[in-house]
Amino acid sequence: MVQPLEYLKESPSQTAGPYVHIGCTPNFTGIEMYGGDLGTSMKTGPVKGEEITIKGTVYDGTGTPLRDALIEIWQPDAAGLFPSANETRGAADPNFTGWGRSPGDMTTGEFVFETVKPGAVPWPDGQMQAPHITAWIVARGINIGLHTRIYFEDEADANAIDPILSRIEHQNRVPTLLAKKEKDGEYRFDIHLQGPNETIFFDI
Amino acid sequence: MNLPNTPRPGGFIPRDRSWQPEALTPAYKTSVKRSPQAALLSFPTTLSEETSPIFGHNMLGELDNDLIHNYAQPGESAIGPRIIVHGRVLDEMGRGVPGALVEFWQANAGGRYRHKKETYLAPLDPNFGGCGRAITDETGAYEFRSVKPGPYPWPNGMNDWRPAHIHFSLFGHGFAQRLITQMYFEGDPLIPLCPIVGVLKSQEAVDALTAPLDMNRTVPMDSLSYKFDMVLRGRRQTYFENRKEGM
Numbered sequence: 064m065v066q067p068l069e070y071l072k073e074s075p076s077q078t079a080g081p082y083v084h085i086g087c088t089p090n091f092t093g094i095e096m097y098g099g100d101l102g103t104s105m106k107t108g109p110v111k112g113e114e115i116t117i118k119g120t121v122y123d124g125t126g127t128p129l130r131d132a133l134i135e136i137w138q139p140d141a142a143g144l145f146p147s148a149n150e151t152r153g154a155a156d157p158n159f160t161g162w163g164r165s166p167g168d169m170t171t172g173e174f175v176f177e178t179v180k181p182g183a184v185p186w187p188d189g190q191m192q193a194p195h196i197t198a199w200i201v202a203r204g205i206n207i208g209l210h211t212r213i214y215f216e217d218e219a220d221a222n223a224i225d226p227i228l229s230r231i232e233h234q235n236r237v238p239t240l241l242a243k244k245e246k247d248g249e250y251r252f253d254i255h256l257q258g259p260n261e262t263i264f265f266d267i
Numbered sequence: 268m269n270l271p272n273t274p275r276p277g278g279f280i281p282r283d284r285s286w287q288p289e290a291l292t293p294a295y296k297t298s299v300k301r302s303p304q305a306a307l308l309s310f311p312t313t314l315s316e317e318t319s320p321i322f323g324h325n326m327l328g329e330l331d332n333d334l335i336h337n338y339a340q341p342g343e344s345a346i347g348p349r350i351i352v353h354g355r356v357l358d359e360m361g362r363g364v365p366g367a368l369v370e371f372w373q374a375n376a377g378g379r380y381r382h383k384k385e386t387y388l389a390p391l392d393p394n395f396g397g398c399g400r401a402i403t404d405e406t407g408a409y410e411f412r413s414v415k416p417g418p419y420p421w422p423n424g425m426n427d428w429r430p431a432h433i434h435f436s437l438f439g440h441g442f443a444q445r446l447i448t449q450m451y452f453e454g455d456p457l458i459p460l461c462p463i464v465g466v467l468k469s470q471e472a473v474d475a476l477t478a479p480l481d482m483n484r485t486v487p488m489d490s491l492s493y494k495f496d497m498v499l500r501g502r503r504q505t506y507f508e509n510r511k512e513g514m
Contacts, residue, residue, distance in 0.1 A: 070359050074497045075472040077449040082380045086372030086398045086434055094396045124300035137442045147318035162320035184314050197315045201447050204297030206288040206466050256301050266307035267316050267443055
């Protein structure tokens, strides 16, 4: 026998269930708690960079909007710096949290984030990635949270040489990762869990 | 500043997809139309996944980890078997994860959630909201007080029941570690019958989510206790400069 490798196994994931909002956005469900829900506002004061709104809806394989999802995003500031203890390259915008949490609307399912256009962040070899936002989706029926990325349709040059976008085999699926510009400062990023327009999800 | 022979943090260890549940688990019916069908796109973690927001202990209120009292009228308390849930948040190397945000939510002792869309006939408890939160200490430990949630029926098969459970949401030090899971209670006969428990791939995985009764942490004449440790993905530590910064 060889020596045992004494690592622990990651806790198995379980669905967030239909009532994830009780735990993560209780005030949204009418449970007044904590003086407000975490992640509601990504700005604590005047922020640097272009302020944008991202709206979207999560759809199931039949095209029905999910009305019980929870969406989180995580991103750098306009200069490409993360407001994180693990950020070693410089100090991020002190008025920007980088993290947003949005419950889908209980009737329409639409989620909304008021944020800033993220700056570029390097790939491990030093080349710059296209500006992007990390997104994470949980809901009833989703056994393990789904990671994806929001890139921007109007960053075509950066997208064309991005190390992830350019390695995707089915290039016709790349648009599922692009936020569509609806007007200045407003983007739409719909998420399709299944079907012909299924969003590309990541195993990171 | 890294001293010579000081290990540097590397990327997160890939998620073990052979251990984690599949997206499509037909016995849990809602998964059928909510499961991606294309293969996931795999790539090593980057700064976007190795960083995470900061949640400070100073954001917590005194009763945030006391579900018996955090929604109750002054002088009153939630109804049900009083329990203390405690444990540690660890990484795959067995190291405690300090500063982790742990959020939890549950049904009341009758198996009823406080939610507009909840239709179960069991009554609401006016003194029970059903949510709480904690941030782990320097050893990765957390604890909270609550009442034991009741089991409840749910629309899936004609007669499916959820075992008593508490939902957990975990934030570690990297967005790659983000995890939601559920805790079950030792000895609950509904555990092996539940289609949501059934998405787990092995008895070992079910055991990993089943909290034992912990008599050492009970409060005599007051509360029972259950111990529940959770494990987040680990991050490589390397002495060797074989990976570029940030990978």
